[in-house]
Amino acid sequence: MPLLEVRNLTISLDPGHLDAPLVSGVDLTLHRGGTLGIVGESGSGKSLTCRSVLGILPPELYTGPETSIRFDRVELTELDTAGWLPYRADRIGAVFQDPGSYLDPSVPVGRQLAEVLRVRGGLRKREARDRAVELFTEVGLREPGRVAGQYPFELSGGMLQRVLIAIAICRDPDLLIADEATTALDVTVQAEVLDLLADLRERHGLALVLVSHDLAVVAQVCEEVVVMRSGRIVERGTAEQVLRAPQHEYTRSLVEAHARFGIEHVREAHRV
Numbered sequence: 001m002p003l004l005e006v007r008n009l010t011i012s013l014d015p016g017h018l019d020a021p022l023v024s025g026v027d028l029t030l031h032r033g034g035t036l037g038i039v040g041e042s043g044s045g046k047s048l049t050c051r052s053v054l055g056i057l058p059p060e061l062y063t064g065p066e067t068s069i070r071f072d073r074v075e076l077t078e079l080d081t082a083g084w085l086p087y088r089a090d091r092i093g094a095v096f097q098d099p100g101s102y103l104d105p106s107v108p109v110g111r112q113l114a115e116v117l118r119v120r121g122g123l124r125k126r127e128a129r130d131r132a133v134e135l136f137t138e139v140g141l142r143e144p145g146r147v148a149g150q151y152p153f154e155l156s157g158g159m160l161q162r163v164l165i166a167i168a169i170c171r172d173p174d175l176l177i178a179d180e181a182t183t184a185l186d187v188t189v190q191a192e193v194l195d196l197l198a199d200l201r202e203r204h205g206l207a208l209v210l211v212s213h214d215l216a217v218v219a220q221v222c223e224e225v226v227v228m229r230s231g232r233i234v235e236r237g238t239a240e241q242v243l244r245a246p247q248h249e250y251t252r253s254l255v256e257a258h259a260r261f262g263i264e265h266v267r268e269a270h271r272v
């Protein structure tokens, strides 16, 4: 039984679905502890797909009547706001691009994580503070006690993303969605954060959805890959298949575009 099963995801600006949909007929399957990469150029529908799974589609958008999103046997599309609460953030964590924008600039980052632990996890103040430092250690922040007392503006992009990852995993979710989470980081930091996600997946048995416009990024971490274009999946397969024998012309162009930028080490990692 898959952990996540998306069937015929269609998203449109028009409730009657008469207009051309923004996302059309997307099917995804992810097993417990599995990894799925979603690749595609800007505007291909990756973020809307993730937002549907998190129940945070913009209110002006509509999912189709045939759409089904099952998470651990529960049909998410039928949940009301209260029904969503145990899923969003608790069982399904998420990190996005631009971590700084998700943090309060006037509150130290440790306090922001501790607050989530208190409100959502029912921890007492002291326990929450200690647990926040533990989680900061777990996501590889050096001097976690000191970092906890710092404000977002005092931290680098990579450190902020680690803080956001700590917040995303603090309720021990089954699924973590990382939507362009490493895009704004420079290459070395990007590689470190990808390593961290792969590590967390192994240590916690987390299932991971990794979204990127960069096939090489996704192929470093994910076993399964889907390629999206214009709101549809144009190719799917293992990372190895997609890299070695891309079927769709668009995927071929992605692989070729990377030929000079590190795809070789990705091929090597997958023994292509």
Ligand SMILES: Nc1ncnc2c1ncn2[C@@H]1O[C@H](COP(=O)(O)OP(=O)(O)OP(=O)(O)O)[C@@H](O)[C@H]1O
Binding pocket: 013, 022, 040, 041, 042, 043, 044, 045, 046, 047, 048, 049, 058, 060, 061, 180, 213
């Ligand atoms: N609220 C909205 N209203 C109208 N169109 C939207 C809305 N949100 C997204 N779109 C459109 O839907 C399409 C898919 O957008 P989406 O954000 O999922 O793409 P993406 O692949 O994640 O791209 P990016 O990496 O740039 O975020 C795009 O054409 C986008 O312009």
